[in-house]
Structures are given as C-alpha cells and as structure tokens.
Amino acid sequence: MTQTSVPDDRTLTDEGLAPARAGRILLIACGALAREILDLKKANGWNHLDLTCLPAKYHLYPEKITDAVRETVAKHRAEYEDFFVVYADCGTGGGLERACKELGVQMVAGPHCYSFFQGNESFAKTAEDEITTFYLTDFLVRQFEAFIIKPMGLDRHPELRDMYFGNYEKLVYQAQTDDPALTEKARACARRLGLEFERRFTGYGDLEATLKTL
The missing domain is CATH 3.40.50 (Rossmann fold)
Structure with a gap:
C-alpha cells in the first residue's frame, strides 16, 4: 500500500x-x-x-x-x-x-482527528446529533480499501456491510482540500456502504491552529 x-x-x-x-x-x-x-x-x-x-x-x-x-x-x-x-x-x-x-x-486536544479537523468546539456541538454518522478524511478516502474495506473483511464478505453499517445513516466526508476527484471517490465510498453522502469542507481545522502556536 x-x-x-x-x-x-x-x-x-x-x-x-x-x-x-x-x-x-x-x-x-x-x-x-x-x-x-x-x-x-x-x-x-x-x-x-x-x-x-x-x-x-x-x-x-x-x-x-x-x-x-x-x-x-x-x-x-x-x-x-x-x-x-x-x-x-x-x-x-x-x-x-x-x-x-x-x-x-x-x-x-480532542478525542480524534475527525473532531480536531472540524474544530473540537464545533464537533462537540454536533456529535450527539450525528451519532449515526460515519466520517472520512482525505487520507481515509484515499486509503478506503486499505483502512476500511479490507480490515473489515468487506472485500471478501460484502454481506457483512449491514452488520457493520446497518445503524449508520450518513457518511460525512471532512474535506481538508478542494479536490473534485477526491470528492467523487468519497461519494462512491458512501454508495458502497449504502449511506447518504455529505461533503463538509473543514480545511485543517484545529490542527493548523495548534501547530501555529509552536
């Protein structure tokens, strides 16, 4: 990979x-x-x-x-x-x-990269309402097969999709960059998992703000 x-x-x-x-x-x-x-x-x-x-x-x-x-x-x-x-x-x-x-x-600071990319304060406000949301970043869209599909065995047993994702409703692609090709790949990821799709441009969020303090 x-x-x-x-x-x-x-x-x-x-x-x-x-x-x-x-x-x-x-x-x-x-x-x-x-x-x-x-x-x-x-x-x-x-x-x-x-x-x-x-x-x-x-x-x-x-x-x-x-x-x-x-x-x-x-x-x-x-x-x-x-x-x-x-x-x-x-x-x-x-x-x-x-x-x-x-x-x-x-x-x-923060629980995970999805939070600090969106901004920890913003993510904390939306997290409870988005409990059925699955998140992808630029990296995870690029590495969707290696980090999502293969580790979960969905390449070999696609019937497991409902077991893993049956309680999810939406896939949110947290975009760090404006890349139309990456957006289309993220949309395809959502289709593959049977989820609604939303693109949310976050940029680098709290990651950039934090590194600036150094």
Whole structure:
C-alpha cells in the first residue's frame, strides 16, 4: 500500500532525511496526517519543525500508540529541545494524554482527528446529533480499501456491510482540500456502504491552529 508519510524510523528535516539539529521541535505524528502536516509546514514556512511519523495502521491498533510515542521521545530526547505529539486521544482511553504529561510534552486536544479537523468546539456541538454518522478524511478516502474495506473483511464478505453499517445513516466526508476527484471517490465510498453522502469542507481545522502556536 502506498501512503504519504515519513518512514517510521527516520526524521524529516528541511535538508531531507538526516540527523536532526538540536534546538528544534520534533512533531511525532500519525502517518495518516503526514501529507497535511507537510503541506502546512510548506505553506507557513515552519522550518523549525521536524516530522517523524508512526504507522498510519495504528488507527486500527490504538493500543500501540502510547508505547510507540514513549519510545520515539526516548529515542530522540537528546536531539530536540521539545516535542509535540500530533495525535488526539485516538482510542487510547486517556493513556496517551497521561503519557504525554509524564514525558513533559504537549499533544493535540480532542478525542480524534475527525473532531480536531472540524474544530473540537464545533464537533462537540454536533456529535450527539450525528451519532449515526460515519466520517472520512482525505487520507481515509484515499486509503478506503486499505483502512476500511479490507480490515473489515468487506472485500471478501460484502454481506457483512449491514452488520457493520446497518445503524449508520450518513457518511460525512471532512474535506481538508478542494479536490473534485477526491470528492467523487468519497461519494462512491458512501454508495458502497449504502449511506447518504455529505461533503463538509473543514480545511485543517484545529490542527493548523495548534501547530501555529509552536
């Protein structure tokens, strides 16, 4: 599977893949956010931020996230003045937040990326009314087969669709970019799951606002 991310055990500096200079901030991010973070770095000239990504597949195994973040901070502690974890809680049950406090590093606020892309305050207001809504981001639309269809076995057993999605009514595509082709792919995803479709342009939401504070 091709995904836009930095190799798991390397650090992206402005000079390319190389040892990072001391005094910089290392972003430890979900691989599913790599493209968005790199775009924001380029657009805003955030040359003081370096990026390393954990595997995007940890979306499927959130119990691995906290230990992986701990290991990454320990690995690079001597190289960086500070760290910032570009994950929300993401299914860790508060474990990631507790680990970040112990490590003395900050992280993105919110329960998951759907919330901080829409804006945590806005998402909190709509979440109760959208309990039957399934969300996709740009990354998940691009990787729909790899992260939704295949892990759920729907490629082999399409009859399982009703078991997984029978209680959902709508698919909301949270668009980070204006890409007509991606919108059409998201619409096709909704049809495949038998759900109503809504495109909601969020841009980068609280992700951009948070990284600006660094």
